[in-house]
Amino acid sequence: MATITELNVNGQRRPLDADGQRTLLSVLRDDLDLTGTKYGCGEGQCGACTVLIDGVPTRACLTSLDEVGQRPVTTIEGIERDGGLHPLQQAFLDADALQCGYCTSGMIVSALALLREKPAPSENEIVHAMNGNICRCGTYRRIVAAIQKAAEELWRPTP
């Protein structure tokens, strides 16, 4: 069994001692205390465990540590900017786009990937891109509104 000794996460090289067959989700949560990434289904169907690997939204529950290698991983804990909320995080709050909040990390990380790819997505594009993320509390329309608002915010030229 290969042992992995380091993970590049949120811009830091984090020392580790973990079996390479373990899932990225379990290592982030249990070994690195990055518990913002959630377990929801273990089959890539709910999106609660979404992280970015090399900027690509990825289900951490289906990704082994071996597969990650040295590629940079971004989790919900790594997206605040200058100590303040990212416009997407702020937009989720402004739209009250959560109830229990358990899906929220995965929603924000998935939306971040979408906005990097498509800075001004249409409503249909948002729905299509986010359809793999489940919110059982049913705040979908608010999440769409939050993403639209964040897109506007990110487009606005800095004064």
Next chain:
Amino acid sequence: MNEPTLFEPERYELAADPLYQFDVKFDFHRRRFFELLGCGLAVLLLTEEGDAQESGFGRRGFRGGQRPAQIAAWLHVGDDGTVTVFTGKAEVGQNIRTSLAQMVAEELRTPVASVRMVMADTERTPFDMGTFGSRTTPDMGRQLARVAAAAREALLDLAAEHFQADRASLRADGGKIVRAGSDEAVGYGQLTKGQQILKSVAADQATATAEKWTVAGTSVAKLDRREFVTGRHKYASDVKRPGMWHGKVLRPSAFEATLAEVDLRDAEAIEGVVAVHDDNFVGVAARDDFTAEQAIDDIHAKWAAKPQTASDTLFDDLRKNASEGGGRFGGRSSGSIEVGLAAADQQLKQTYTVAYIAHAPLEPRAAVAEWTDDKLTVWTGTQRPFGVRGELAQAFGMPEERVHVIVPDTGSGYGGKHSGEAAVEAARLAKAAGRPVKLVWTREEEFTWAYFRPAGVIDVVSGVRNDGTLTAWDFVNYNSGGSAINMPYEVPNQRIAFRPSRSPLRQGSYRALAATANTFARETHLDELARLVGLDPLAFRGKNLKDARMLAVLDAAAEAFGWDHAMPEAGRGRGIAVGTEKGSFVATCAEVAADRQTGAVRVLRAVAAFECGAVVNPNHLKNQIEGAIVMGLGGALFEKIEFADGAIRNAAFSSYRVPRFRDAPTIDVVLVDRKHLPPIGAGETPIIAIAPAIGNAIFDATGVRLRSLPMTPRGFTTIAPAPSS
């Protein structure tokens, strides 16, 4: 006809008889209070004032005997002016942490930001039956408002002394007592500094009516909101304790299977694994979850299972195995069905069914258990912290005083987290491992070993005159329950009954209980009757309803939807439904696009009008209603548990379809705010009218009448066989 409102008692799972739990004294005394929080002012509400019974059992929960004086709620004003509020209620996404803080801030005239809520912790918060039945706002909200008002009065007394002034010249404002006609003010913290003042709430302590609210009644943002968008909030599944291991349970091969033989040796041979076999329980604890899974795979077990029925024959089985006794809902009649049917121009007899569905909270059951000496502490996500404490005490044969249950704000419940299975299992593993153990149920376990919303069969026989007057209403619900079974329309001759049955699956509470099933059957049937006599479904309802609050939401929804205006284009239909449960009222309109040829159905738009007395937080209430519509849409169209041979056949999100972004319609919410009425709960009732509204809209679009929930289980591809013409 206005029957007194009856609430269906909650269905408990794996719980000790909750009635006995009231005899456990909540043994706080003065010293303990102030040890916990430091000096200041503490205000208690004692249940002996007859105000504080908390629960879905309402006021019938006690069978004689003397209860000890109990604390229902309390708060503390500290040296720095911080107000700490203690309640046994649990936050599961319904935003009661915020709404309760608003009600305290309102009476205490202090900024919401200075209010800290301590919730759902069996050692720190007063006993509470559980967070269900939409009782938090009407009961706990009112109690906390009274506690806060009493604290304000006590602070005014202290300030009168402080200023040596007439109490009438003082008022509370912004966390201070202000003296009229001067710029003198003294902060709450200053007034209580260094003191240990214990007060109880006077029996006649009044609270402000909603007309006067300035903080309650506004859209205060979710407290702790930043924690949720930054991933910092710690759910039970995120709790980590020093030296903690991870647990895993070996599940039986089928429901009710018993362990015939088990061999733990291979699992125990793995380094850093502890395996447990105790009665029917087999599990492991290991240093990480990967090792725990390996160890479970290495356990060799044989189970003895009994033959069990399958979902195919479910509805016949429920009818066949029904019993007569339905408690308070067992039978109720007025007039004569025979006379009513004889007076009718048209009669209609139809059967409606609802499937078992799963709550599928996104955070599955999870618990961290830790034994210290002979004391047990468990962090878990549950709607019944004190009930879970009872389960743990019972499972380990220990007094409840030695069990401490802490409920972090939880990844939702919807009535599905009343039980403490994961807590008991984690505690058993922690006991064996001699260290803290975390157990997080897999999605498959959550889909299989939790409990389900009851399935049901509903038979309706009715009579109507050609002018649209209802003459007879015969309504029998098998198994799903008695919530909202009463007929809210005027019918002189009615017979209403709930018949419990033997459920092949473990069933329990679900958001709004059977109100969803009963409202679906009634509102679908009424739509059929309206068509039968050629009346507009809205006008038909209006003709037979007398209840002003029902009519108000019906009219508000129809108006916002534009019911009287443009008829939908071809392939589209509109439907309407109305209902009442737990004292609140909802009407829902839906517009669907449905294709007779392909069977594709899509809900385009939903409009809900909702009334729950005075609104405490309009934005959070709207969020709840929108969420209820989306959740209800799942049960309406495609959610369905399939089972056979004691196993769930679709125990995964890939095979059990829940609503997703693509399914969510445009939703408009109209809040009918009644400021002269006390606020009541709102987390449940908004779910009850969406299914019939959708079904009626599908009929409007296609002429196909769907009488089984879910109505289109194959998603957008098949509705039902077209009726032969």
